[in-house]
Amino acid sequence: MDWELGDFAVDHALQRGASWAEARVEDRRIDSMSLRNGILDNVSVDEGQGLGVRILVDGSMAFASTSRMEKGEVREIVDGAIAAARATRRTHGLNLGEVRGQEVRWEAPQAQPLAEVGVEERLAALQAMDEAITSTGLEMPGRVLEIITRLFERYYVTSEGARVRARIPRLFAGATLQAKQGTETESGFRWLTYTGGWEGLEALKPGEVLAHEAEVMHRALKEGHRVTPGRMDLLCGPQVTGIASHESCGHPVEADRILGREASQAGTSFITPQSLGERIGSDVVNVVDDPTVEHGGGFYLYDDEGTKARRRYLYKEGRIHELLHNRESASILGTETNAAARTVGFNREPIVRMANTFVEPKDHTFEELLEGIHHGIYMVSFTEWNISDTRWNQKYTGREAYFIEDGEIQGPARGPSLEVTTRAFWSAVDAVGKDFYLEGGLCGKGDPLQGIDVSMGGPHLRLRNIPLR
């Protein structure tokens, strides 16, 4: 692997008139395997390399990439990027701010390296997931299960002297499920993520998780009742806490979205640059995004612009506290990047992304949260969900959910649905649990779409007097 092609690309860009340049060289291996109702459907291996370069010329930006790792090819794509930038001259020139490049090397540790895991072991793990479901004896006519591992090695270099070498292993275990009883059906989906080696399967316990899902779906089909619409208290499990953190906090504080750069795709935001300090929830709400959470699905120590990662308080004590930035958005808003620049690969520009987004745990035990509820719903997990592109009007429909009466969990509630504004959701939180769990996720943004690895979660949350149906 010729990592120095990155340095060559940057040098060539400067020689051709770029005022700034970065290059990313990547070596990847992606292994995936899927079972469809017990049948081994797809085994896939993708090993490859590539180089991407991003440049600034007279305040205009261009990006180019190639999967052909040859000097002549790199020279051509850099020349193409320079010409493209010149052809798209901006009225307001871009400036990425002053950054002193660092030389660093980081990697996510692997107790059992992914590269050493053979196909038999992968297949056995996938088979074990399926057997965990089928051994429940429940009718599950739709079972699509997959295990994917991704190993990326990247070399990042800038004209400011940054040299970052990174090795990022990630493991995914996912399932799309369909349960059936007579003519009635339920849908389910899980996506478990671990940054690290094959030992992650021990931590994720996909077999246990999926067997539980099958049992929950069937119990809902057999015993579940619909909710009588009205106002009641809601106890959110960590998966629901996580999706709300991701959708109605993490996304709206993305500065590129606020600036309109994603307006025609992932949308805009109800937040403006002037919103910092505005109240959005109750005092007990702290939502953070922290790339440095070990083994989290969005773990990294340096972002894809070479900036050291740190915890960001997005909502703090119920107020909008900090936006997520890459260098471009930070420069436009006159601040500093907080290391939220991420790319899915060498062939995409780095844009503002979340990493591991969650509510910070506080002091309540599960029992304390529960005993305070006279009449309500415990929404453990969700199925259908969506949110308006300004991140204001959202819906979460319970997948595993139960009625609560006088502080006691009762039978399953089928498909309880919460359709509220962002402010209504976070303002209704009156107590935050001390537990903590992160679920994996694949977050979509950018054009072409960049589905990036993240996690989301936190503790149990109690919301008061919220409309459910």
Add this chain to the structure above:
Amino acid sequence: MDVSSQEIVARALKLGFDDVIADGYVVSNLQVRFSNNEVDIANQWREYGARVFLALGKRLMTTEIHDPSKAGEVLETTLKILKGTRENPDYQGIYEGPFRYGTPMVDPKLREFDGAAGYVHEAIAAAQKAGAASCAGTLMRRLEAHDLNTSEGAQGRDERASVELSIRAFSERDASGHAIAAATRLSDFTPGEAGRKAGEIAALAKGPRAGEEGRYDAVLDPLLFGSFIDAFTSMASAMVVMAGLSMLQDKVGQKVASPEVTLADDPAQAAGMGHRLFDDEGVPSRRVPLVEAGVLRGYLHNTSTAKKFRVEPTGSASLRAPLGFLGPMPSNVTLQPGEYGREELFSGVKEGLYLTNTWYTRYQNRVKGDFSTIPRDGIFRIKDGEIVGSWKDVRVTENLLDLFKRIDGLSEERHQVHWWGEVSVPTFAPYALVRGVNITRAKE
């Protein structure tokens, strides 16, 4: 040197594989992204490689070869991996011919495409003239060459090119319109028209008020209707049906939509951005009827699923399908136009809505088709056929099969739509009038 698919097939057969498909590709795409009426970035991509399907008996695998000098090494590694897997009883081989393909028909002006920023500024200017204050979007020129070879003797070359512009115009913070211009010939590309439409919707959407829950007759813009068609068609893959995840399971021959609806996948249609001469097994492209006058006629198939369902392959096999092996996927969807003028559809609405775009379509139950989606951009109140106001913050909470059965009219006018995530497969869609669309909204 490009990766030779013919050589890959020959080497793989020599190593002992039974069936081989190699799709050698060269991709050269250009894009301009813009927001706030300015270009943000110009992107260029070059990708070279071969996507390879390999079968050892009924043991199946796909891989990529990017470096021709490593083709032998990749194939040998693949053989070792495959020996550690197990058979797929659903696999029934790959297509054995006949192979007769047309000639690639790429507009040379798209191959030599130049002046992307000029088209962007044309669209922005048209939107501003129509009342927009600010615009964002993308322009994309796609150009890819394919060299397909299979162990059953398929040898096909195809070149595919298209250009599309997606523009979202804002007249104020809460008032926007979105439109698409998409074509396979530069002379058919109308960025100014897309800008004008986005700007007009944005101007009309000014001062939206919160919408109200209820059931409404609704005129669906092709962009939004395209999203529903996309959701419907994705369920027509035989592999999705076999996985037990389709609302169309066991419904062939049954009514799945109103008699107005005739739906097909037609990769042979040259004007479609999803046009191709053959699928990834080498099956020649043809029009595949899915729904005729509201009745489900069949699914999309590869050779194996076709044998299982005792029908002919439909030319829908994809080496890049997210589900299954050579998973059948739609490529270029077309919904037959109706007999109404656009204005006639509006005049058929006494109390209702005109919905122009949507996003974030998610299922509560895929097999039943229960879903919700969030309309965005212009959401208009109609009374007695006239637009009388603008709404915001509503959600369509529906059942996809029921919704298709409530289609009461389609326009003669059709547009090719393809948009970020929601309309993932290029689709020719008319305006649609749907009765009793269920609208919900956040309670507070």
